[in-house]
Amino acid sequence: DTAVSQTPKYLVTQMGNDKSIKCEQNLGHDTMYWYKQDSKKFLKIMFSYNNKELIINETVPNRFSPKSPDKAHLNLHINSLELGDSAVYFCASGLPPDTGELFFGEGSRLTVL
Amino acid sequence: DQQVKQNSPSLSVQEGRISILNCDYTNSMFDYFLWYKKYPAEGPTFLISISSIKDKNEDGRFTVFLNKSAKHLSLHIVPSQPGDSAVYFCAASASGTYKYIFGTGTRLKVLA
Numbered sequence: 001d002t003a004v005s006q007t008p009k010y011l012v013t014q015m016g017n018d019k020s021i022k023c024e025q026n027l028g029h030d031t032m033y034w035y036k037q038d039s040k041k042f043l044k045i046m047f048s049y050n051n052k053e054l055i056i057n058e059t060v061p062n063r064f065s066p067k068s069p070d071k072a073h074l075n076l077h078i079n080s081l082e083l084g085d086s087a088v089y090f091c092a093s094g095l096p097p098d099t100g101e102l103f104f105g106e107g108s109r110l111t112v113l
Numbered sequence: 114d115q116q117v118k119q120n121s122p123s124l125s126v127q128e129g130r131i132s133i134l135n136c137d138y139t140n141s142m143f144d145y146f147l148w149y150k151k152y153p154a155e156g157p158t159f160l161i162s163i164s165s166i167k168d169k170n171e172d173g174r175f176t177v178f179l180n181k182s183a184k185h186l187s188l189h190i191v192p193s194q195p196g197d198s199a200v201y202f203c204a205a206s207a208s209g210t211y212k213y214i215f216g217t218g219t220r221l222k223v224l225a
Contacts, residue, residue, distance in 0.1 A: 005154070031211055033213075035215075040217075041159070041200070041217065041218055042215070042217055043202060043215035043218075044215075045212060045213065045214070045215075048212070049210050050211060054209055056211060056212055063212060090156055090157070092156075100145055100147060100162045100206070101147055101159040101162060102147075102159070103159070104149075104156030104157045104158070105156050106154070106155055107154070107156050108157045109156070
């Protein structure tokens with residue numbers, strides 16, 4: 001039973017399109033994240049939600065809009081996709097700041113052509 | 114501005130020997146540190162962590178050392194096994210925040 005699951009795992013699309021990635025966690029965690037791993041393999045934090053409330057927004061272009069319908073779900077919608085958006089997007093959940101580790105999903109590889 | 118750095122992009126070690134992966138940080142507010150392992154096409158998985166009130170934490174073959182004055186931590190794996198071959202990320206966080214900053218990763222290859 002997957003703890004943090006993301007869909008789709010792979011996504012290939014054209015520049016200018018709009019796409020969404022969904023994330024669900026069944027760990028009962030309060031906090032969820034989106035991280036981006038770019039071509040240089042850096043893992044960069046993008047957003048975090050705590051109990052459906054946005055708590056971290058790391059100067060990500062406003063073409064990226066996260067949405068948390070409930071604390072078990074955090075979706076990422078991207079408008080007007082650009083070539084530079086090609087990356088692997090990881091969802092994670094955890095119970096910070098009191099207990100440490102984050103649990104990651106398997107990642108969603110987005111390729112923009 | 115990379116607050117968490119792993120200066121060795123790759124490391125090769127013979128099976129059975131010790132692997133030492135290093136991580137440096139610049140933000141003195143960081144007080145909680147984690148190591149993650151990542152296999153290709155999978156998400157990072159948590160390995161071990163350490164709080165700044167300690168200088169060492171051990172879990173089986175994995176030990177993390179923290180040197181606060183040098184703003185440096187290291188992960189020791191002994192003995193190294195071929196299944197340890199993966200990319201290792203260190204991460205840091207500051208109390209009361211929800212932000213985990215990751216390093217750039219070190220690819221470890223354990224040779225049989």
